[in-house]
Amino acid sequence: MxxxxxxxxxxxxxxxxxxxxxxxxxxxxxxxxxxxxxxxxxxxxxxxxxxxxxxxxxxxxxxxxxxxxxxxxxxxxxxxxxxxxxxxxxxxxxxxxxxxxxxxxxxxxxxxxxxxxxxxxxxxxxxxxxxxxxxxxxxxxxxxxxxxxxxxxxxxxxxxxxxxxxxxxxxxxxxxxxxxxxxxxxxxxxxxxxxxxxxxxxxxxAAFSRPGVELTKRMLWSSLDAASLTSHMDHEGLAQLFVRLTTRNFEEAIQARKENRPPEFKD
Known part of the structure; x- marks a missing residue:
């Protein structure tokens, strides 16, 4: 068993x-x-x-x-x-x-x-x-x-x-x-x-971006250990920039809203 x-x-x-x-x-x-x-x-x-x-x-x-x-x-x-x-x-x-x-x-x-x-x-x-x-x-x-x-x-x-x-x-x-x-x-x-x-x-x-979801989980747990708000905001900012600059997820989300359809995040 x-x-x-x-x-x-x-x-x-x-x-x-x-x-x-x-x-x-x-x-x-x-x-x-x-x-x-x-x-x-x-x-x-x-x-x-x-x-x-x-x-x-x-x-x-x-x-x-x-x-x-x-x-x-x-x-x-x-x-x-x-x-x-x-x-x-x-x-x-x-x-x-x-x-x-x-x-x-x-x-x-x-x-x-x-x-x-x-x-x-x-x-x-x-x-x-x-x-x-x-x-x-x-x-x-x-x-x-x-x-x-x-x-x-x-x-x-x-x-x-x-x-x-x-x-x-x-x-x-x-x-x-x-x-x-x-x-x-x-x-x-x-x-x-x-x-x-x-x-x-x-x-x-699961319908959202893989790095977006994974990094959000990391940031939420990291916030519980953060020594200060400033320190945590620095980490959050880097995570947001990483997904924004290395994927076209943001552009896809905007286009999907214009076309009244669910976004298809390809990361």
Whole structure:
């Protein structure tokens, strides 16, 4: 059985599914290693313009698998301390791999996103949730810290610091309706319409210029790390000039509007 599935449901759209529904797609290493490999493979696929990530069954991802964590690769001869470091590095690399993808990543949050599952959801660029989904920073409930896999970095930037502090320190559930209200997800939709909603958004994005979309994703993430407005505006300006001067996309957009037709961006 493959714990990660790769499908192409529509042209230029790739769906990556965590496929261990009996464990609510928990983050066993047997799942996360092929998931990271799938992210890297799809990122290199020039036929893919937008990626959708979801979970099989009733859960998106239930976080760490405490009963069957799977095998950590490359740990022969290491001590417990070194094994712990390798395991965290592997999981951290999953988050970084998603952020490094050339394509925008839409998280189709079909059910609970708990602990590390919340981190996976936050690592996507856009999140759309099923109405039955919910989110929980579970570490604090387990006597640990609530912060893991970039959560204390990503969550405040998504919903603001006060809400992030409250959610992470209380360990409470955030249902889909609240998640939409506070900006944790773009919108909540009926579960049977979730993937179609994601595909329709993906098709709209895929119709635009490839460098325009890729650079916009880079600039949005870069803005979260920018030391100053001036520094970030310099980067934005260079990105805009790059696409404007090296393609005829702008001219095509103007002509298409005159002719009342969709633009055909050839980059």
């Amino acid at each position: 493959s714990f990660v599935l790769i499908d192409k449901p529509r042209p230029h759209i790739t769906l990556i599914t965590l496929n261990r529904p009996e464990r609510m797609n928990a983050m066993a290493f047997d799942v996360m290693v092929p998931f990271k490999e799938a992210l890297e493979k799809v990122s290199a696929d020039n036929g893919t313009r937008v990626v959708v990530v979801t979970g099989a069954g009733r859960g998106f991802c239930s976080g760490a698998d405490l009963e069957s964590p799977g095998r950590i690769p490359g740990i022969e001869g290491l001590t417990v301390s070194a094994i712990a470091l390798r395991s965290m590095e592997l999981l951290d690399d999953v988050i970084r791999a998603m952020r490094r993808m050339h394509q925008p990543v839409i998280g189709a949050v079909n059910g609970p996103a708990i602990g590390g599952g919340l981190c996976l959801a936050l690592a996507t660029d856009i999140r759309i949730a099923a109405e039955g989904a919910y989110f929980r920073a579970a570490g604090i409930n387990n006597g640990l810290t609530a912060s893991e896999l970039g959560l204390s970095y990503l969550l405040p930037r998504a919903i603001g610091s006060s809400r992030a502090f409250e959610i992470m320190l209380s360990g409470r559930d955030v249902d889909a309706a609240e998640a939409e209200r506070i900006g944790l997800v773009s919108r909540a939709v009926p579960g049977d319409k979730l993937l179609d909603e994601c595909y329709e958004l993906a098709e709209r994005i």
